[in-house]
Amino acid sequence: MEVVLSSSLDQQLHAQLIKNELPSLLSSAALLRSHSISRQIHALTVKTVSSSCNLLHNSLLRLYSTSSQFPSALKLFDTIPHSHRDAVTWTLLISAATESNRPSLALRIFDSMQAQHGGVLPNAATLLSVLRACAVIGFPSAVRRAHVVATRLGLASEPSVLTALIDAYSKCGRLNLAERLFNKHIASTNETDVFSTTAFIAGLASHGRSAEALRLFYELVESGAKPDGRTVTAALSACRSSGMVCEGYRIFNSCTSKFGVERRIEHYGCMVDLLARAGRLDEAEEFVRGMPFEPDPVMWRNLVWASNLHKDIDRAKRLIKERPSLLLEEDGGSYVLIGNVYASAENWEEKARIRRRMTTGKVPGCSRIEVKGIVHEFEAGDSKHPEGASIYRKWEEVMEELRTEGHVPRLSEVLLDVEDEGEKALQLQHHSEKLAVAFGLISTRPGEDILVVKNLRACEDCHDAMKLLSRIHGRKIVIRDRIRFHHFSNGACSCRDYW
Ligand SMILES: [Zn+2]
Ligand SMILES: [Zn+2]
Numbered sequence: 001m002e003v004v005l006s007s008s009l010d011q012q013l014h015a016q017l018i019k020n021e022l023p024s025l026l027s028s029a030a031l032l033r034s035h036s037i038s039r040q041i042h043a044l045t046v047k048t049v050s051s052s053c054n055l056l057h058n059s060l061l062r063l064y065s066t067s068s069q070f071p072s073a074l075k076l077f078d079t080i081p082h083s084h085r086d087a088v089t090w091t092l093l094i095s096a097a098t099e100s101n102r103p104s105l106a107l108r109i110f111d112s113m114q115a116q117h118g119g120v121l122p123n124a125a126t127l128l129s130v131l132r133a134c135a136v137i138g139f140p141s142a143v144r145r146a147h148v149v150a151t152r153l154g155l156a157s158e159p160s161v162l163t164a165l166i167d168a169y170s171k172c173g174r175l176n177l178a179e180r181l182f183n184k185h186i187a188s189t190n191e192t193d194v195f196s197t198t199a200f201i202a203g204l205a206s207h208g209r210s211a212e213a214l215r216l217f218y219e220l221v222e223s224g225a226k227p228d229g230r231t232v233t234a235a236l237s238a239c240r241s242s243g244m245v246c247e248g249y250r251i252f253n254s255c256t257s258k259f260g261v262e263r264r265i266e267h268y269g270c271m272v273d274l275l276a277r278a279g280r281l282d283e284a285e286e287f288v289r290g291m292p293f294e295p296d297p298v299m300w301r302n303l304v305w306a307s308n309l310h311k312d313i314d315r316a317k318r319l320i321k322e323r324p325s326l327l328l329e330e331d332g333g334s335y336v337l338i339g340n341v342y343a344s345a346e347n348w349e350e351k352a353r354i355r356r357r358m359t360t361g362k363v364p365g366c367s368r369i370e371v372k373g374i375v376h377e378f379e380a381g382d383s384k385h386p387e388g389a390s391i392y393r394k395w396e397e398v399m400e401e402l403r404t405e406g407h408v409p410r411l412s413e414v415l416l417d418v419e420d421e422g423e424k425a426l427q428l429q430h431h432s433e434k435l436a437v438a439f440g441l442i443s444t445r446p447g448e449d450i451l452v453v454k455n456l457r458a459c460e461d462c463h464d465a466m467k468l469l470s471r472i473h474g475r476k477i478v479i480r481d482r483i484r485f486h487h488f489s490n491g492a493c494s495c496r497d498y499w
Helices: 002-007 009-018 022-032 035-048 054-066 070-079 087-099 103-118 124-137 140-152 159-171 175-189 194-206 210-222 229-242 245-254 265-277 281-290 297-309 313-322 324-328 332-344 348-359 388-404 421-429 432-443 460-472
Strands: 366-371 374-379 450-454 477-480 485-489
Touching: 054 070, 054 087, 070 087, 087 103, 087 124, 103 124, 103 140, 124 140, 124 159, 140 159, 159 175, 159 194, 175 194, 194 210, 194 229, 210 229, 229 245, 229 265, 245 265, 265 281, 265 297, 281 297, 297 313, 297 324, 297 332, 313 324, 313 332, 324 332, 332 348, 366 432, 374 432, 388 421, 388 432, 388 460, 432 450, 432 460, 432 477, 460 477, 460 485
Parallel strands: 450 477
Antiparallel strands: 366 374, 366 450, 477 485
């Protein structure tokens, strides 16, 4: 479709322009998500049409925001006079920032929107974009600010905003606030709403409260409300969180017949992860090979990860060799994973090759923590933080406490093929979440909860250390990894060591 449009773009565009249908043409082009088409249409629009039309500005911005071209969206936004920037204009820029993985910038744009030239009032769509950015960042203070704005504007109980608030609070570690909003909504409307219920089921699942998530799912089904694809994904993730294979099969098999939901790739993805994590690797692999979709990188990586976890190294190596592109194009996490597979296989040559690729630009892991409204980011072995020396000193103290309590470092989690055991232990101590927690310990009050957001799965050594640490220091430590939340308290984790 893209090729056809490009080849006859000029003629088609002129014809449309003559009919004054540029805004609708722009909307159609936005669906194509093509950078080159966006630029061509932008250039032609600028040449042909007066620059003072709000509808056209917004249509052009939509074009850039849907095709994740934030720099172009920002450039265009800067040319729009202040008086012409309405709520739609600002919302599109916020959405463009979020879509192009700049959630913090999206929040700063939201602040500017309300501050500049008397401010522009956000609408429900603005709040949805902002709350999406909040959910990516993972810290509750921004959600609270957006919630206050929504309440002030009378939009907090608007169904789409309420659903986004439940989702954002859950993803920012505040499931209790999500629950309060959800219960209040149910009590006030007395009817089942699929969207907010789905958001809350997903929240319960990611925090490991699988039984409650499934109870709510079946209540929804029995109420006669029709679940959608996302509801089924949320229910399957609840099964995944607690290794409930039979329940997962039951839901997956009833997807079309009982719930009227067509199976999508994410449903297959949940099943593959559920089976693989439970050690049913043959079934998981059959699922991937038998499904009517091409496997995606997340699915493939989960399969390799579980093969490594269950010590089926031959399978892991075979899967890596079969689809290396699915793993290596995705992110640094896959490099860590492949490195670990080759370490398990004691193939140091391959591991060194992966290590070289890792050092050429990919960031393997990072953890963030918010203290007094400022987000601090740590990479493994990081020395960039201004309080680096105190942070490392603190973690050394913690390590001493952990050792006294019987913690034995899991050296198998060290990625690099380091010969020296002491060096291995040192590598392990400097994983990003440990540095973030050490910073949390020196910069918050004793007893205060610590929330860390990490971009990869937690490793076993960090998991062991956090459990013990929560008991020694009498603190709740919450870590959101790429799969789920871990709530460490009094020596145990909410995931019951299953993740
Ligand atoms: Zn770790
Ligand atoms: Zn855990």
